[in-house]
Every structure is written in structure tokens, then in C-alpha cells.
Amino acid sequence: MTGSFDADAADDGGIASPARAAIGDAVRARLERNPMVSRIDTPHLEIFGRQDFLSPEECAELRRLIDANAQPSTLFSGSANADYRTSHSGNLSPRDPLVERITERICALTGLPAISGETLQGQRYTPGQEYKVHCDYFPATADYWQRMRGTGGQRTWTTMIYLSAVEAGGETHFPQCEFMVPPVEGMILIWNNMDRDGAPNRFSLHAALPVERGTKYVVTKWFRERPWG
Numbered sequence: 001m002t003g004s005f006d007a008d009a010a011d012d013g014g015i016a017s018p019a020r021a022a023i024g025d026a027v028r029a030r031l032e033r034n035p036m037v038s039r040i041d042t043p044h045l046e047i048f049g050r051q052d053f054l055s056p057e058e059c060a061e062l063r064r065l066i067d068a069n070a071q072p073s074t075l076f077s078g079s080a081n082a083d084y085r086t087s088h089s090g091n092l093s094p095r096d097p098l099v100e101r102i103t104e105r106i107c108a109l110t111g112l113p114a115i116s117g118e119t120l121q122g123q124r125y126t127p128g129q130e131y132k133v134h135c136d137y138f139p140a141t142a143d144y145w146q147r148m149r150g151t152g153g154q155r156t157w158t159t160m161i162y163l164s165a166v167e168a169g170g171e172t173h174f175p176q177c178e179f180m181v182p183p184v185e186g187m188i189l190i191w192n193n194m195d196r197d198g199a200p201n202r203f204s205l206h207a208a209l210p211v212e213r214g215t216k217y218v219v220t221k222w223f224r225e226r227p228w229g
């Protein structure tokens, strides 16, 4: 650190932040109190799972909504990317009663406020489709960071629900942590993209491995450190 105070650096998405650390503490404590939730045993990432978060009927209804809304996926940077994220995705209307109910349940499970959650996004992967390694947090060096800073700041927790089992492939792979999660219908996966100090955690790097057989459906909801929008 140099002597001069830099307001930009102080509010930088790329460094430790007591506010983001406090969000991590609160969610971790809540999930650890819940007997239905298990923590995946890995030293450098806070990641939890809960089976049967959605019923088979709810998963089927969400798959139907995704099929009705699916467009080729884009990347956050806005680039049309031919091979990086090859799935189809679509935002699900927050006014849909099922989407509303699921959002409430995600917020009740994690304790995260609904106003900080981005729109629930559905994704569908058919054989060969994937989402290559990426981090869900925003790089503070990206040109779009200043815009994100003004619309809720950094992405803290990711919540993702598998809506189908996949016959082969389609695991969510965390290469820095050397483990992967196979899709299980109805299971929610919850991880902290920040470390204990509220700085981006590079161990949260992950990929959706290519589906080999079957169709994979997921919904993802990313939470910001402040109200989104």
C-alpha cells in the first residue's frame, strides 16, 4: 500500500472487504445449522449441497419453462462466444408463481435477501454442450466492473439447482479443488465465490463439463453484495 487513500481501491471488487466477509459468515452459519445441508469437504472453498430441494414435478415444470425461453447463451462480457458457453439459457420471469416460490425458498435457505439476487437463469445443455472454466465473480480489472459496481457490486454466493439427472457427463467441475459434482435432479449446490476476507476466491473456478449422453438442465441464481439493479 502507498500512503495516499484511493477511494476506488477501497471499494474494489478484487480485494478483501468486511461487508463481503460478513455476508459469507452469515450464510455459512445458517447453512451449517441446517441438518438437511451438507458441506462438501474441500479446504479452500465453501460449498454446500442439499438433496431434494425441488420436487420432480417442480423440476419438470422448470425444464418446460427453460425449453420455452431458451436462447443461445451469452457471456457476461457480452461477447457472442462460439465455444466457451455452448448451452442455451434464458432468464425466468420473476412474476411466474413457481419462480417466485423457488426464489423465496433459496432466500430462506441461505438467508440472502431477495433484492440482492439476480434473475433466476435457466440453462440447458445437450450432448457436446458445456460451459468452460470461469469464475462467477467479476474481475475488478474488467471493463464492465464499474457498471457492475453501480448495480449491486460483486457477486458473492452462487446457488444452482440441477433439474435433471444426466446419463453421462455434465458434471460441475472445480479444477482447483480437484472435485466435481454430478447432476442429481432436485439438488441445490451453493458456494461462496469470496474467501473468508471477502476477496474473490480463485478456488471457486469451475466449469460445466460437456454432456455426453442425456440433457442437463439447471437454474442458477447469483447474489450480489448489495441490492441488484
Ligand SMILES: O=C(O)CCC(=O)C(=O)O
Residues within 6 Å of the ligand: 123, 131, 136, 160, 170, 171, 172, 173, 206, 207, 208, 209, 218, 220
Ligand atoms: O451448469 C453448471 O454445472 C455450471 C453453470 C455455471 O457455472 C453458471 O451458470 O455460472
Ligand SMILES: [Fe+2]
Residues within 6 Å of the ligand: 134, 135, 136, 206
Ligand atoms: Fe458459473
